[in-house]
Amino acid sequence: MTTEKKTVLITGCSTGSIGDGLAREFKSRGFRVFAASRNLDSMESLAKDGIETVVLDITSDTSIAEVRDEISKRTGGSLDVLVNNALEGAGSGLRC
Known part of the structure; x- marks a missing residue:
């Protein structure tokens, strides 16, 4: 019996952001990670580390x-x- 990896989509994954850190943490825990940001270039280091990246504009x-x-x-x-x-x-x- 094979088990599929759980999948996660994380928005706001520009380099150095909280999303970037979350993507790396989920990957380290065995998840299949989809990282999303408005700019594909801003996720280049995630892609190099085997994280799947997608362009997403949350306002569209x-x-x-x-x-x-x-x-x-x-x-x-x-x-x-x-x-x-x-x-x-x-x-x-x-703003609070």
């Missing part, structure tokens, strides 16, 4: 649908964990 319904379809195609329809780490307008600062 089209982009969200494309990533959903791509991950479904790559996994046969399976996604076990979703970590919504991306922040729209991150450059504007946090």
Whole structure:
């Protein structure tokens, strides 16, 4: 009997971000990791480490649908964990 790796999609995975760290941690725990960011180049080091990267703009319904379809195609329809780490307008600062 073979067991499939659990899959996780993490948004907001630019180099040096919390998402970057989460992607590496999930991979170290045996997950199949999909890292997402608006810019593919910002995830180059993750890709080099064997993490699957996808371009995702969380403000675009089209982009969200494309990533959903791509991950479904790559996994046969399976996604076990979703970590919504991306922040729209991150450059504007946090407000409490």
